[in-house]
Amino acid sequence: MFQKIPQTEFPPKDKPVLIWDGKCGFCKYWVTRWQRMTRDSIEYRTFQQAAADFPDIPLKEFKKASRLIETDGSVYAGPDSAYRSYDYSSKKEYPYHRWYTQNVTFRKLSDHGYNFIAKHRPAMFKLTKMMFGSDPLKFRPYWLMYILGIIGLFFVVFQ
Incomplete structure (x- = not known):
């Protein structure tokens, strides 16, 4: 710490x-x-x-x-x-x-x-880029697409 x-x-x-x-x-x-x-x-x-x-x-x-x-x-x-x-x-x-x-x-x-x-900086850096994109000045809401994909998959699997 x-x-x-x-x-x-x-x-x-x-x-x-x-x-x-x-x-x-x-x-x-x-x-x-x-x-x-x-x-x-x-x-x-x-x-x-x-x-x-x-x-x-x-x-x-x-x-x-x-x-x-x-x-x-x-x-x-x-x-x-x-x-x-x-x-x-x-x-x-x-x-x-x-x-x-x-x-x-x-x-x-x-x-x-x-x-x-x-x-865990290297892993967190990869996760950050996956969630927000590689350019810190142009955030991309990739996390939203992941959540929507998981919700969509949930409905397909459990229908």
Whole structure:
């Protein structure tokens, strides 16, 4: 499980920084989506580029989970780094960060789900592409076709 580190002594100066694993295809896919949503309000850097700028956060923790580091030094880890990054979206208000901080069940499910995904990144990347398509900027609702196919198969088999 990733460690939650609430604060860094080395905050970014201009804007929050989301730090992620640059060698992870799954991570790159979703960071590309977040960049589109947040535009220029967050800087996105790989831990391979940014870890040295935050010497009070162990390198092994950057390898385990993404980190959103705000200009006041606040550090959000794992699923909460993603949820908090949604707060910088120009489109609409997302409740996920609030749910994460206020609902123990949502937090535990998020943390365990994130941990599972982090341990199975290659498989989750394949599943993501199967469900949404290969281009993170052009989602395709393939998951809907799978569900409709299963429902159709169910009616054919059990008629």
